[in-house]
Every structure is written in C-alpha cells, then in structure tokens.
Amino acid sequence: xxxxxxxxxxxxxxxxxxxxxxxxxxxxxxxxxxxxxxxxxxxxxxxxxxxxxxxxxxxxxxxxxxxxxxxxxxxxxxxxxxxxxxxxxxxxxxxxxxxxxxxxxxxxxxxxxxxxxxxxxxxxxxxxxxxxxxxxxxxxxxxxxxxxxxxxxxxxxxxxxxxxxxxxxxxxxxxxxxxxxxxxxxxxxxxxxxxxxxxxxxxxxxxxxxxxxxxxxxxxxxxxxxxxxxxxxxxxxxxxxxxxxxxxxxxxxxxxxxxxxxxxxxxxxxxxxxxxxxxxxxxxxxxxxxxxxxxxxxxxxxxxxxxxxxxxxxxxxxxxxxxxxxxxxxxxxxxxxxxxxxxxx
Numbered sequence: 001x002x003x004x005x006x007x008x009x010x011x012x013x014x015x016x017x018x019x020x021x022x023x024x025x026x027x028x029x030x031x032x033x034x035x036x037x038x039x040x041x042x043x044x045x046x047x048x049x050x051x052x053x054x055x056x057x058x059x060x061x062x063x064x065x066x067x068x069x070x071x072x073x074x075x076x077x078x079x080x081x082x083x084x085x086x087x088x089x090x091x092x093x094x095x096x097x098x099x100x101x102x103x104x105x106x107x108x109x110x111x112x113x114x115x116x117x118x119x120x121x122x123x124x125x126x127x128x129x130x131x132x133x134x135x136x137x138x139x140x141x142x143x144x145x146x147x148x149x150x151x152x153x154x155x156x157x158x159x160x161x162x163x164x165x166x167x168x169x170x171x172x173x174x175x176x177x178x179x180x181x182x183x184x185x186x187x188x189x190x191x192x193x194x195x196x197x198x199x200x201x202x203x204x205x206x207x208x209x210x211x212x213x214x215x216x217x218x219x220x221x222x223x224x225x226x227x228x229x230x231x232x233x234x235x236x237x238x239x240x241x242x243x244x245x246x247x248x249x250x251x252x253x254x255x256x257x258x259x260x261x262x263x264x265x266x267x268x269x270x271x272x273x274x275x276x277x278x279x280x281x282x283x284x285x286x287x288x289x290x291x292x293x294x295x296x297x298x299x300x301x302x303x304x305x306x307x308x309x310x311x312x313x314x315x316x317x318x319x320x321x322x323x324x325x326x327x328x329x330x331x332x333x334x335x336x337x338x339x340x341x342x343x344x345x
Contacts, residue, residue: 040083041081041082041083042081042082042083043079043080043081044079044080044081044082044102044110045077045078045079045109045110046061046072046077046078046079046080046109046110046111046112047075047076047077047110047111047112048061048072048076048077048078048090048112048114049076049111049112049113049114050113050114050295050296050298050299054076054204054206054295054296054299055072055074055075055076055077056072056076056092056114056299056300057072057073057074057075057076057206057300058071058072058092058300058302059071059072059076059078059090059091059092059114059300060089060090060091060092061078061080061088061089061090062088062089062091063080063082063086063087063088063089064086064087064088064089064099065087068080068081082102083102084102085101085102086101086102087099087100087101087102088100088101088102090112090114092300098114100112114295114298146194146195146196146208146289146293146296147195147196147287147288147289148195148196148197148198148202148204149195149196149197149198149209149263149284149288150198150199150200150202151197151198151199151205151209151263151265151267151269152269152270152271152272153261153263153272153276153310154272154274154275154276154280155271155272155273155274155275155276155323155325156276156310156311156312157311157312157313157323157324157325157326157327157333158310158311158325158326158327158328158329158330158333159308159309159310159311159330160308160309160329160330160331161306161307161308161309162262162306162307162308162309162343164303164306164307166179166307166343166344167179167301167307170301171300171301172297172298172299172300172301173207173208173264173292173296173297173298173299173301174292174294174296174297174298175301176264176301176305176307177208177210177292177297179343180192180210180262180307180343181210182342183339183342183343184212184339186338186342187337187338187339187342188223188229188337188338189212189213189215190213191213191285191290192210192211192212192213193210193211193284193285193286193287193288193289193290194208194209194210194211194288194289194290194291194292195208195209195211195288195289196208196209196296197209197263197264197265197267199267205265205266205267206265206266206267206299206305207263207264207265207266207267207305208264208292208296209261209262209263209264209288210261210262210264210292211259211260211261211262211284211285211288212259212260212261212285213230213259213285214230214232214257214258214259214281214282214285215229215230215257215258215259215337216228216229216230216231216232216255216256216257216258217229217256217257217258217313217336218256219254219256221256221327221328221332221333221336222336223336223337232257232282234254234255234316254315254316254317255315255316256313256314256315256316256324257278257313257314257316257321258311258312258313258314258333258337259281259284259285259311259312260309260310260311260312260333260334260337260339261284261309261310261312262307262308262309262310263307263308263310264301264305264306264307265305265306266304266305266306269308275323276312276323277321277323278314278316278321278323281312281314309330309334311330311333311334313327313333
C-alpha cells in the first residue's frame with residue numbers, strides 16, 4: 001500500500017514538472033507570437049501648428065515606408081489611420097521634412113508643433129497651455145511673438161497688389177520676406193519691422209505685415225540725399241546757407257515724408273474709413289518686431305496669397321501734417337524709391 005502511494009506521488013511530480021516546462025515554453029513564445037500578429041490601426045486626428053501657434057496648411061503627412069498619407073486642410077488638421085511603431089513624415093516641398101515615431105497610442109487627438117530650428121519637432125496633447133482653438137484658427141493666448149496689425153489698414157495715399165511674378169520663386173513666407181527686404185536694402189533702407197495679420201475682431205489671419213522705415217522725400221517724390229533721407233524733421237539749414245535759416249524763421253517750412261507697408265495675406269482687402277496720421281505711421285514702425293519669427297517664415301506660400309503695397313505720404317507745413325491722396329500711383333511711389341526695379345530683376 002505504501003509502495004503504491006509512493007509510486008503515485010513520484011508519477012504526479014513528473015507530471016507537474018512536465019506541465020511547468022510546457023507552460024514556460026508557451027510563455028517564452030508569446031512575445032514572438034505577439035510580434036508577428038498584425039497591429040490594429042487607429043484613426044489619428046492631428047492638428048499641425050507652427051512654433052507660434054499658426055495652423056500649417058498643405059503639409060503632407062505620410063506613414064514612412066508606405067503609400068498611406070494625407071494633406072493638412074485649411075485649418076491645419078488631418079486624419080490618418082496609424083498603428084504603434086509607425087513613423088509619420090511631415091513635409092512641404094523640398095524645404096521641410098520632419099519625422100515622429102508613434103510608440104503607443106493612448107489618445108487619438110494630437111497637436112503637432114513643428115519647430116523650425118530643429119529636425120525633431122515637439123508634440124503635445126491638448127489642451128496646450130499657450131494655444132486655444134477658436135473657431136477655424138489657432139489663437140495665441142499668451143506670449144505673443146508679434147504684435148497684431150488690423151487689416152484693412154487705414155486709407156493710404158495709394159495702394160495696389162504687386163504682380164505675383166515678383167514672388168514666383170517663393171515657397172514660404174520667409175522667401176517673400178527675403179525678396180522684399182532684399183529690394184528695400186538695395187534701395188537704401190536699413191530696418192524693416194513686422195506684424196501678424198489680424199482682423200477687426202482681433203483674430204489671427206494667415207500672413208504677415210512688413211513695414212519700411214519712414215523716409216523724407218522731395219516734392220517730386222525722389223528721396224532726399226544721404227542721411228537726410230531718414231531724418232524725421234525738416235532741415236532748417238537746407239544747404240548750410242544762413243539765408244535759408246533766416247528765411248525759415250518767417251516763411252512756412254514744407255517737407256514730405258513717406259512710409260510703405262506690405263500686407264501678405266490670403267484675405268481680400270476691402271477699403272477702410274479710417275485715416276492715418278503721421279504720429280500713427282511713426283508708431284507702426286517703432287512698435288513692430290525687428291524680425292519675422294521662424295514659425296511664420298516657414299509657413300507655405302502659394303498663389304492664393306497676395307502682396308498688397310500701401311504707401312502713406314505726408315506733407316508737413318511747419319508743425320502740421322496732412323496725408324496726401326492720389327498724388328501718384330503705387331507703382332510710381334515704389335519706382336521713385338527704386339524698389340520695383342529691384343523686384344523686377
């Protein structure tokens with residue numbers, strides 16, 4: 001009896017060992033089986049923005065190594081079926097290509113921020129502390145990089161859309177900025193200042209505003225020579241002549257000043273009932289940012305955008321300034337300054 005029980009226990013122990021060994025083998029094979037099993041795809045909804053919070057439109061989003069892809073819409077949004085370990089490639093023509101690997105998916109809504117200064121971009125899940133979605137565009141809530149400029153601008157002396165042929169080589173807002181600033185610098189300007197485009201309700205629009213330094217011009221529209229061109233007060237001694245100084249004490253002094261601003265946007269610009277003052281024009285230049293931020297500069301430029309030049313000419317008589325209207329057209333103003341000739345090259 002005791003021998004039979006002992007034999008039974010020994011047999012049970014062998015069975016237990018066999019069972020344990022079998023289970024260990026199965027457990028060891030599970031990772032390999034899981035790795036070979038097809039991963040489930042999930043619809044990922046993304047919003048692509050710049051470093052400053054502007055939506056990126058027309059950005060191609062592809063799953064690396066496949067033909068699966070899409071393009072961001074007018075709001076910077078896209079939807080794409082993805083799975084863990086997929087690599088998303090964000091690109092726009094030949095000037096930008098950034099990658100992000102999907103390690104896991106715990107939420108299907110993402111905001112992708114493309115930083116221009118690095119090949120690796122940041123990703124944050126909503127809500128973002130700096131950005132809020134307001135209707136159809138991203139609004140900057142805090143830490144605004146550029147001050148806003150309301151369009152349409154006040155009534156100018158003259159305004160007109162520039163020929164799109166001047167910007168045919170442009171692929172980004174930065175390219176447009178380079179073409180304009182290159183023309184301005186070669187024509188004698190040193191500084192340019194920038195604004196983001198906003199409407200009357202303070203909502204961001206796509207584009208930017210470039211403002212030139214105020215120049216002093218002659219009655220015929222040509223710039224004053226040398227550094228006198230950039231002085232914001234009339235010359236008391238026009239030629240270092242005492243007689244000029246003496247007569248200026250009794251005769252009204254007269255001078256002309258001009259400011260040019262360029263609005264790059266995809267919005268149709270209507271007229272404005274507001275009239276600009278000389279002090280307002282001076283504040284436009286002094287309050288603008290000294291450079292176009294990378295996030296705006298890297299945004300795609302296309303034929304749907306226009307560049308409209310606004311020219312403000314003021315006549316000063318003694319201490320009184322008045323805006324001159326329709327004294328000449330926009331092209332003539334820009335030719336007098338040498339800008340159009342350089343853009344046409």
